[in-house]
Amino acid sequence: MNAGIINEKLEKVLTEAFEFYEQGKPVTEILNLYPNYYRKELDGMFQSIQTLAAAKTGLVPPKKLLVKIVESVTNTEKNRYLHKEAKGRPFVDIIKHQISNFMTWNWKVAMPIGVVAVLVAVISYSQIGTKAPGVTEKPKPNSIVEESLPGVAEEKQAVLPPATGNVEDAVDAVLAMIENEQSILDEDESDAALVMADSQAISDFGQSYNENEF
Amino acid sequence: MKMNSRKTAYSLVLGAVMAANAILPVTVFAQEQTPAQKGFCSRFPEFVQRLDQRIADRQARIETRRTERLQNLENRRNARDTRRTEAQERRQENFAEHIAKLEARAATDAQKQAVVNFRAAVETAIAVRKTALNAAVKTFRDGVDQTIAQRKTAVDTAINAFKNARQAAVDKVETDCASGINSETVRETFRADMKTAREKFISDRQAIEKFYASIQPLIDVRRQAFDKSHQEFRAAMEKARADLKAAFGA
Numbered sequence: 001m002n003a004g005i006i007n008e009k010l011e012k013v014l015t016e017a018f019e020f021y022e023q024g025k026p027v028t029e030i031l032n033l034y035p036n037y038y039r040k041e042l043d044g045m046f047q048s049i050q051t052l053a054a055a056k057t058g059l060v061p062p063k064k065l066l067v068k069i070v071e072s073v074t075n076t077e078k079n080r081y082l083h084k085e086a087k088g089r090p091f092v093d094i095i096k097h098q099i100s101n102f103m104t105w106n107w108k109v110a111m112p113i114g115v116v117a118v119l120v121a122v123i124s125y126s127q128i129g130t131k132a133p134g135v136t137e138k139p140k141p142n143s144i145v146e147e148s149l150p151g152v153a154e155e156k157q158a159v160l161p162p163a164t165g166n167v168e169d170a171v172d173a174v175l176a177m178i179e180n181e182q183s184i185l186d187e188d189e190s191d192a193a194l195v196m197a198d199s200q201a202i203s204d205f206g207q208s209y210n211e212n213e214f
Numbered sequence: 215m216k217m218n219s220r221k222t223a224y225s226l227v228l229g230a231v232m233a234a235n236a237i238l239p240v241t242v243f244a245q246e247q248t249p250a251q252k253g254f255c256s257r258f259p260e261f262v263q264r265l266d267q268r269i270a271d272r273q274a275r276i277e278t279r280r281t282e283r284l285q286n287l288e289n290r291r292n293a294r295d296t297r298r299t300e301a302q303e304r305r306q307e308n309f310a311e312h313i314a315k316l317e318a319r320a321a322t323d324a325q326k327q328a329v330v331n332f333r334a335a336v337e338t339a340i341a342v343r344k345t346a347l348n349a350a351v352k353t354f355r356d357g358v359d360q361t362i363a364q365r366k367t368a369v370d371t372a373i374n375a376f377k378n379a380r381q382a383a384v385d386k387v388e389t390d391c392a393s394g395i396n397s398e399t400v401r402e403t404f405r406a407d408m409k410t411a412r413e414k415f416i417s418d419r420q421a422i423e424k425f426y427a428s429i430q431p432l433i434d435v436r437r438q439a440f441d442k443s444h445q446e447f448r449a450a451m452e453k454a455r456a457d458l459k460a461a462f463g464a
Contacts, residue, residue: 174340188351
């Protein structure tokens with residue numbers, strides 16, 4: 001195995017381990033996933049991540065640098081840092097500019113967001129009552145009687161005692177299996193209700209004649 | 215001369231009127247009823263058409279329910295039989311594993327023979343039970359099928375009786391209307407005939423619903439057969455267990 005292949009593999013391992021870390025997997029668990037010969041590199045990587053994570057909370061850029069950054073972005077002096085230091089400018093003007101800037105920014109952002117929100121709302125509303133793609137509805141039973149009858153869908157599978165060589169276990173296993181079979185056969189009784197499946201239709205037939213009509 | 219010719223003319227007209235009275239059918243006079251009176255007869259075909267349509271629709275619905283019932287029954291029985299067969303296969307596999315373990319554990323000839331006897335006893339008990347249950351299941355299923363068939367015959371008879379009564383009532387209306395009987399009278403007669411027909415059907419239907427009572431004895435017989443076979447099976451299993459434990463000393 002040459003150095004190129006080793007580096008390539010190591011890079012792959014480090015990338016993968018970092019992805020696990022980003023997904024929230026604990027470091028100890030990630031380390032356990034890889035062989036020991038990657039341990040040194042993985043330890044180093046996670047140490048660096050933790051050092052950087054700890055250091056970033058204490059990092060505060062100098063104020064001048066921030067002002068420069070903001071200026072370069074907004075290309076104006078009227079920003080939230082500068083207005084505090086502005087001298088000789090009436091306070092009302094500053095407020096007006098702030099409001100103006102805020103409104104301009106707000107409209108620029110709010111308009112597209114609003115349009116998107118309205119579109120989403122309309123689409124969502126039109127989707128109410130329709131099925132989500134890929135979602136298949138459970139097939140309905142053929143009739144009301146079938147729906148109300150037990151014993152079609154539910155699958156009762158006995159938990160059979162594993163073979164141990166023990167006499168009691170062997171006998172219990174046979175009895176459990178027999179009980180299971182019996183529970184399946186007992187469902188036959190619920191078929192009796194199907195005899196009445198046409199009751200409503202027969203009753204409706206008796207109402208075919210409506211004397212008020214004549 | 216003038217007086218004679220005038221008399222002759224009157225006589226001719228009178229004679230013509232009398233002849234018309236004798237010759238023209240009675241229906242001519244029936245048509246002279248008020249619109250309210252003749253309303254039922256004139257609109258009767260339309261009424262009957264609607265009634266017949268409802269009868270046909272509802273009879274078709276009964277047929278649909280019957281077909282669904284037979285289909286459901288068959289599906290459910292087939293699904294249950296499949297599950298039962300699968301359970302039996304699982305039981306055989308599991309039992310074979312237990313026997314293999316017991317055979318492996320058997321150290322002496324007596325213990326090996328005890329395992330062989332145990333296996334035979336269990337298989338015999340299962341076979342006896344299976345035969346008894348199959349018979350009970352068949353009796354019950356046949357009984358349900360028979361009840362459904364009897365119910366179908368009884369319902370068809372009730373439907374036919376209703377339809378015959380309807381036909382008789384309709385025929386009577388047509389005859390009465392043609393005979394010039396007052397439309398209101400014809401209507402009342404028809405309503406009374408149909409009310410009788412409907413009440414008869416309702417009475418027949420109530421009697422038919424009592425067919426369900428014949429299911430209970432089937433259920434009782436089935437349960438008795440199941441209980442008996444289960445008790446016999448448990449007794450056989452207890453004996454097999456005792457014999458095997460005696461051989462293994464545990």
